[in-house]
Amino acid sequence: MKVLVTGAAGFIGFHLVKKLIEDGHSVVGIDNINDYYSVDLKMDRLRECGIEIAGHTDGNSYQSTNSSYIFCKLDLTDMEELAQLFEVHRFDYVVNLAAQAGIRYSMENPRSYIRSNVEGFFNVLECCRIFPPKKLVYASSSSVYGLNTEQPFAVEQKSETPINVYAASKKTNELMAHAYSHLYNFTTIGLRFFTVYGPWGRPDMAPFLFADAITQGKPITVYNNGLMKRDFTFIDDIIDGMVSVLNTDHTTKYQVFNIGNGKPVDLMHFITCLEKAFGKEAIKNFREMAPGDIQSTWADTETLKSATGYVPKIDIEEGVGIFARWFEAYNRIGNIAHAE
Template sequence: MKILITGTAGFIGFKLALAFARRGDQVVGLDNINDYYDIRVKHGRLEHSGFPPPYEYGRLTWSEKYPELGFIKLNLEDRQGLEKLFKEQKFDRVCNLAAQAGVRYSLTNPQAYVDSNLVGYVNLLECCRHNNVQHFVFASSSSVYGLNETQPFSTHDNVDHPISLYAATKKSNELMAHTYAHLYGLPSTGLRFFTVYGPWGRPDMALFLFTKAILEDQPINVFNHGRMQRDFTYIDDIVEGVIRVVDKAPQGNPDWSGLDPDPSSSRAPYKIYNIGNNNPVELMDFITTLEQVLGKKARKNLLPMQPGDVPSTYADVQDLVQDLGYKPETPVKEGIMEFVGWYRDFFKV
């Protein structure tokens, strides 16, 4: 199987590309290596995968460690570059993890989200439909649940009230994928990830920010005065779930009815899954566990809720279990220990 994975200098994409390559699939990774966060981490992921710098735009290279793993620096907005890549490589399946990420950044730089998450995303869909791609898998987000207060969050619930532009672009991705599944028969699966963490994680996420601040004797910002819950999901659990999804293209649901439409499926070959730990953790308990692992107390700035944030996330993963026989279950303390070990090694602290 030949797979295109976008966002392979990113957290999930990097881990997923390695997992498929180690399994024996041929993988091409794509990323534009932007500077949204500390580029040392992105370069570190690529070098760990066998791609030393420099990274020449538009040039496909192959890993020094994994013969089946390639990488190309490319923007999703570069329609001609994408079309050329698809024509040459003839991918069987595509997993789109590239996106402008982050809820808070979308409040100040909305154009970046339009360019990557909407324009670039449509370019990718067009390439898939014109090149006989067998399955298009894409990253959505738990952020799409927005003002929905029914817990745990279910893919069968309505999600028409996002509260950040980031979430709105992810909801738009789901709608566009359904349209291509309906019009062109492109099998499409969306994955709503819940607070992914672990080694090689994103520097703008809570665990990374907290660890850095505590080790540098700086205070940490704790929003909503700590009255938050997150369904923290370990990176290896996410990767296993994505692999199972990529391997199983959806079929149309014969029981789907337009009189009582289920948002998670369709008559078309389309499906949405949550991938979360199904076990929300109190933010203050999460911080206490991190303090224990670091052997150091945190100084806390207790702050009000930030615009675009929600007080709690909690994934209903019943469909994931039923359809794919899988449920994430790595305990948070175990995941934090793995992250802290990586962090100390990578930053030499």
């Protein structure tokens, strides 16, 4: 099948592209390669997929050393270029992972979330309307549950009370997808990601920040005095779940699934796992809860399991160990400083 992956230089997008290529599919990846976090890390991910970018001109296409992968430097807000890409390739499947990420940054620069996450997603939907794929799969987030306190979070529960602009933009994506599925009769699947971690992860997220600080003997910031729980989900489980969604025939045109590990982990236990993996104790600076943050997340994944057979396999100790080994290897060749 021919698949478009937006956000292909991002953490999840990079891993999905690698998996699709390994499975023998034809892939087109796009990314605007913005500088919200390290461009060098994004370039390194692209190199892992056989892409070497010589320049920075939007619209440029790059052929991977693997003949089944093409990468285009493109911003989703460029509707003309995006529509041309859809017209040329006539994708069987579209996976939209491109977004302005980060909860805390959404309080500093909310406009970028509306532009990237709402306007950009609108353009993807419009292109799918004009050149319909068999299926559009897009990234939502566990943050849509907002003020909802009933756990585990289930897709049937209330998700209309987001407490930050990032979450609001993701809930908006779900509503927009519903409207387009209803009006134009193509399948949309929203995936509410829970805390994803693993090799090649984002340097603005806790696992990377903690690992960097622990290995350098610097303090880590622990919010809410450590009284946090997260449904940490290893990247390989996320990718397996996404591939199963692509491969499954769905009975309804619009669906939303939680995709997580289904086992909330105490933040302090996660830190202990990192300390064990690196053989060093973390210096901890405890802080109050940050504005816009959620104390606990826990995914009910039964609907995804029923639809696709999804069962996560990697527990927190194993996953943190794999992440730590990658982090040390990446650090040894001098890349961590550039990824910060």
